[in-house]
Amino acid sequence: MSNLDHGKFTRVTTLFHSLLGLDVFLLFFTGYAIMFNDELWWMLTLMGGASGVTAIHRITGIGLVALVVFWITLQIISPTGRSNFSKILPSKGDVDAFIQDIQFVLGRADERHPSARQFAGYKADEVPLLSYIGKGVVFIFSIELTLLAISGLLIWSKTGLAAMFQTKAAAMAFVTFHGLLGVIMLMGVMFHIFEHGMHPAFYPVETKAFIPRSMVPEHHGDDDEEPDTTGIERLSLSPSWRTVSTVFGAMTVIGIVSVLIGSIFDEGYPVPRELAIGGGPSSILLTIGINLGMVVLGVGLVLSMYGNVLRIRWEQQLEAEREPSTAADGGEPQTDGGQPKSDDNEN
Amino acid sequence: MTDRDDLPEVNGYSRVSVLISTVVGLAVAGLALFWAQGFRLGYESLYRVSPSVEGGGIGSDWVFGNTIPALDFLIALIHAADVILGAFILVMVFIHWAAFQRLADQMREPDEDVSEAVAADGGSRARSDGRGGDGA
Numbered sequence: 001m002s003n004l005d006h007g008k009f010t011r012v013t014t015l016f017h018s019l020l021g022l023d024v025f026l027l028f029f030t031g032y033a034i035m036f037n038d039e040l041w042w043m044l045t046l047m048g049g050a051s052g053v054t055a056i057h058r059i060t061g062i063g064l065v066a067l068v069v070f071w072i073t074l075q076i077i078s079p080t081g082r083s084n085f086s087k088i089l090p091s092k093g094d095v096d097a098f099i100q101d102i103q104f105v106l107g108r109a110d111e112r113h114p115s116a117r118q119f120a121g122y123k124a125d126e127v128p129l130l131s132y133i134g135k136g137v138v139f140i141f142s143i144e145l146t147l148l149a150i151s152g153l154l155i156w157s158k159t160g161l162a163a164m165f166q167t168k169a170a171a172m173a174f175v176t177f178h179g180l181l182g183v184i185m186l187m188g189v190m191f192h193i194f195e196h197g198m199h200p201a202f203y204p205v206e207t208k209a210f211i212p213r214s215m216v217p218e219h220h221g222d223d224d225e226e227p228d229t230t231g232i233e234r235l236s237l238s239p240s241w242r243t244v245s246t247v248f249g250a251m252t253v254i255g256i257v258s259v260l261i262g263s264i265f266d267e268g269y270p271v272p273r274e275l276a277i278g279g280g281p282s283s284i285l286l287t288i289g290i291n292l293g294m295v296v297l298g299v300g301l302v303l304s305m306y307g308n309v310l311r312i313r314w315e316q317q318l319e320a321e322r323e324p325s326t327a328a329d330g331g332e333p334q335t336d337g338g339q340p341k342s343d344d345n346e347n
Numbered sequence: 348m349t350d351r352d353d354l355p356e357v358n359g360y361s362r363v364s365v366l367i368s369t370v371v372g373l374a375v376a377g378l379a380l381f382w383a384q385g386f387r388l389g390y391e392s393l394y395r396v397s398p399s400v401e402g403g404g405i406g407s408d409w410v411f412g413n414t415i416p417a418l419d420f421l422i423a424l425i426h427a428a429d430v431i432l433g434a435f436i437l438v439m440v441f442i443h444w445a446a447f448q449r450l451a452d453q454m455r456e457p458d459e460d461v462s463e464a465v466a467a468d469g470g471s472r473a474r475s476d477g478r479g480g481d482g483a
Binding site for chain 1: 359360361364365367368369371372373375376379380382383384418421422425426428429430432433436437439440441442443444445446447449450451453454455456457458
């Protein structure tokens with residue numbers, strides 16, 4: 001019996017995740033149109049040049065502050081938030097999961113560690129709320145978003161910053177700090193998109209973050225029977241998976257490497273007075289690579305929207321099935337509340 | 348949205364918590380906007396560096412103007428963090444990529460179930476599930 005490890009999020013979390021994703025993507029597109037302005041000149045131009053881009057960046061930045069503060073407050077004041085906190089603390093199981101993941105890749109383990117499973121042959125309760133990667137994402141993204149919001153606000157009020165640190169160079173150091181910190185997050189988000197988009201069982205997007213747990217019917221058929229396997233052998237691979245995952249994986253790697261190299265070069269105050277194509281130490285390869293990285297982000301944006309479409313579709317199907325007059329037609333396996341969900345692989 | 352009595356217990360967030368958090372979030376964002384704008388006196392252009400400036404380029408102002416060694420160190424630190432974390436993230440990508448390949452190998456090939464002796468239950472081929480083919 002297979003069981004999908006989705007529906008771990010609450011409705012508030014899924015909505016928050018989508019809003020945060022949208023906001024952060026806009027911040028990335030504008031922020032890196034500024035930082036990598038010689039490689040992403042077209043993006044800078046499309047968004048109205050330096051002034052247009054910085055305006056959008058600030059509006060979305062304020063949105064980020066609202067979202068971050070909302071989330072921190074919610075985690076503190078609600079019992080759910082406080083109880084979830086203990087579940088995201090790193091544990092020995094996470095180290096074991098990392099080691100077993102490597103062994104799995106090398107063929108020395110048959111399965112991924114339960115703490116690393118996104119597709120698991122266990123009841124939802126038996127699989128941890130978050131994998132070790134998920135915990136890392138929560139911690140790293142939380143710290144980075146907070147630091148980015150603070151440094152961003154300091155940069156915004158740069159006369160205040162200059163007064164605080166006495167020199168213009170100090171103010172510029174904050175800009176550099178802000179941009180380089182963002183690069184770490186940019187690379188992490190590319191990985192995040194790859195990880196949740198290219199899992200063969202969930203391709204093209206894992207719905208965990210879009211379909212809230214309250215909407216996921218759980219299997220009650222044979223509770224006594226413990227699953228022997230993950231059940232993945234029952235799933236059919238999507239015909240396009242091998243090609244798409246290979247192309248997208250390559251794009252992810254190229255994108256990460258390129259923004260990493262680009263960030264090493266672009267260390268100064270990144271906004272020139274005049275738009276200068278090739279004004280920095282750019283090269284054709286770096287330009288292509290950084291643009292590929294932006295395509296990876298674009299795919300992430302599309303997948304995020306697609307995840308929301310799937311939720312709406314799921315809601316409609318659930319509603320239809322709950323109409324007493326509607327006979328269960330067995331048409332869509334996802335809505336088979338009482339059926340094993342071994343076939344939910346597509347989503 | 349209709350009855351969900353048969354669905355599992357879910358520890359959601361209460362409406363009050365969400366409402367309070369929303370108000371706090373918007374209030375802080377509003378204050379941040381007020382604070383940041385309060386300092387904005389039109390000096391934006393003061394800090395622009397022209398790439399064609401003599402003897403310089405993007406970032407030259409920072410390199411030559413900085414007199415605080417601690418800031419140099421911080422920038423070097425964040426550069427190092429970029430490289431180290433970037434390498435780590437790449438390792439994670441490769442681990443997952445390879446793990447996904449292994450998982451895919453365990454799955455049925457796209458056209459495999461067509462020739463199965465046990466027919467699928469009428470679902471589309473891609474989501475054909477083997478519900479009727481447990482022995483497979």
